[in-house]
Amino acid sequence: MHAFLRTTLLSAAVLGTGAAPLLAQAVTKTYQAPADTVFLQPSAHPGFAKTAVCAACHSAEYIVYQPPTAARPYWEAMVKRMKNVFNAPIQESDIPDIVDYLVKTYGNERPR
Numbered sequence: 001m002h003a004f005l006r007t008t009l010l011s012a013a014v015l016g017t018g019a020a021p022l023l024a025q026a027v028t029k030t031y032q033a034p035a036d037t038v039f040l041q042p043s044a045h046p047g048f049a050k051t052a053v054c055a056a057c058h059s060a061e062y063i064v065y066q067p068p069t070a071a072r073p074y075w076e077a078m079v080k081r082m083k084n085v086f087n088a089p090i091q092e093s094d095i096p097d098i099v100d101y102l103v104k105t106y107g108n109e110r111p112r
């Protein structure tokens with residue numbers, strides 16, 4: 001999914017308007033995303049189920065490979081960016097649980 005998103009954004013930016021016929025041709029091609037091999041860590045935490053929405057656009061890989069030193073404000077900004085910039089379908093009221101799950105599972109509040 002990652003490579004596909006980047007390629008699409010890039011070709012749209014590089015080709016611009018002059019290459020509209022080219023672009024239309026490219027869009028008709030089908031693309032098979034590779035199977036996801038990275039999943040969110042299951043947990044009894046109430047934020048776990050709510051975080052499932054995070055894998056709707058991209059692999060959980062994006063989340064799993066964030067720096068383990070990442071603190072709560074980092075995760076909060078990340079979740080809000082996904083919602084506000086990419087229109088991730090996240091309920092405002094679910095954000096605290098999602099952030100809590102993320103920082104305690106992948107960030108600097110996880111048990112060691």
Ligand code: HEC
Nearest residue numbers: 005006053054056057058062063066079082086087088089
């Ligand atoms: C509506 C689609 C969508 C949803 C849903 C979504 N994301 Fe993203 N996410 C993106 C896009 C687009 C990117 C940027 C991809 C790129 O740069 O290649 C991204 C990138 C990321 C990254 C990589 C770091 C970065 O800064 O780019 C992380 C971490 C991430 N998302 C976490 C989350 C989390 C946590 C959630 C759930 C709260 C979530 N995403 C839900 C679209 C989404």
